[in-house]
Amino acid sequence: MFFDTWSGLARVVIVGPLAYVALVLFLRISGKRTLTKLNAFDLVVTVALGSTLSSIVLMKSVALLEGVLALATLIALQYLITWSSVRSSLIEGLVKAEPTLLARDGELLTGAMRRQRVTRDDILSALRSEGLDDLSQAAAVVLETDGSISVLKASSDRTPGVMGVPQPETPSRRPGRA
Numbered sequence: 001m002f003f004d005t006w007s008g009l010a011r012v013v014i015v016g017p018l019a020y021v022a023l024v025l026f027l028r029i030s031g032k033r034t035l036t037k038l039n040a041f042d043l044v045v046t047v048a049l050g051s052t053l054s055s056i057v058l059m060k061s062v063a064l065l066e067g068v069l070a071l072a073t074l075i076a077l078q079y080l081i082t083w084s085s086v087r088s089s090l091i092e093g094l095v096k097a098e099p100t101l102l103a104r105d106g107e108l109l110t111g112a113m114r115r116q117r118v119t120r121d122d123i124l125s126a127l128r129s130e131g132l133d134d135l136s137q138a139a140a141v142v143l144e145t146d147g148s149i150s151v152l153k154a155s156s157d158r159t160p161g162v163m164g165v166p167q168p169e170t171p172s173r174r175p176g177r178a
Contacts, residue, residue, distance in 0.1 A: 106136035
């Protein structure tokens, strides 16, 4: 059978657009930051919003006003957490991961790759996406907080270090070693 009742179809046609408009309105009010996927917390909120919208539209047991309130609550919580993380390093540390250096100066950092479960092929794919055909052409390869891999191309005028990425110690950089 294609559908249960005409009233179920009518509910989808009426409630769907109303819930969608409410979600778009809430997202516009809360700002661009609400749907960015900078970390796991942002991804969870985005998925939860989609799931909630789906429940509002398809489940007869969820009244429109209850669903709209659920959307508003999720967005308000996301806004509160991001607002707090900008003002508190403790909260920022709880909800945001740090980028991880995976390769530096053409050398893979296998320990970091293993900890982050990133393969050599993942890194080579990122290099190809940047138009590079060899790891030696990369000054750094970074696993970003959103799970994407960034490649910084090697350059003769580049200063050591990668902006905002913790640098792992190498034998030559450890204190007390020559």
